[in-house]
Amino acid sequence: MAILTRTWMVLMLLTAVSMWAGHGSGGLGPLGVGLVLAAANLKADRILTHYLDLHRAEGGWRAGFRSLLTLLGVALFGIYVLYPMIGAALR
């Protein structure tokens, strides 16, 4: 039960970090975007591992989900950081 409560505390802390990093006006910059996405990715990983119990699953399920989340996070980071180039290329 303790691991569930610790996970909950980590999730709350990471949410607070995201809120702090994303507050205010103006762009977040690559560091801010990276921090917000890293916090989200870590939260998703904690939920998969301890709440969805993927640490019990066999056959690389946890690694597979982790890879998908990382891929999504990297793609989003790239789009948000390189958006002037992407916008120009798609227009």
Next chain:
Amino acid sequence: MTETAAPTTVVAADGAADGEAADWGPLSSLPGNPMMWILILGELAAFGAMFIGFAVTRALDPATFDASQAQLDRLLGGVNTMVLVTSGWLVAVAVRRRVSGRSHRVAMLGAMALGGLFLAIKAVEYGDKIGRGLTLETNSFFQLYYLLTGFHAMHVAAGIVILGIVTWWDSLENLETGAAFWHMVDLIWVLLYPIVYLLR
């Protein structure tokens, strides 16, 4: 607490096998009913594609997206994240209590109540936006905002019903299956909140 592996096979639906367990292959090692994991994978793929679509649409018109996003209440979105995360914790606690033979209903009812609170906060948020004339027709940001958060809110509403069902019909497999759906809803929100409310 001892980590007890749950039964992860189900009896063939047509009953022809008479107690013979269905072989779900690699899905068999996942907790709860494997069909729920197929749903989870599908939902994650659908929301993942929508998140990429949201980011690419913003790249085409960052000024409109950033000005529109500034109209959202980031604090309320963060509070709702904490509400859903706490609800997920209660569901996880309920499953552990069920495994160890203790009562899990108070934790499940608490989780459902927090799910209801999430929807109530979301309704307040929608009411505020609509009251200020920010609707689906305002611009592409608000179209995607209502689409993504509305689709997610429908999952929360469905999740509350599922939690209610598995609280009543509370075999371990049922409880784990309902919990898996709820954690999937939680997982999608922790990704959705920063993308829609924070990133710019």
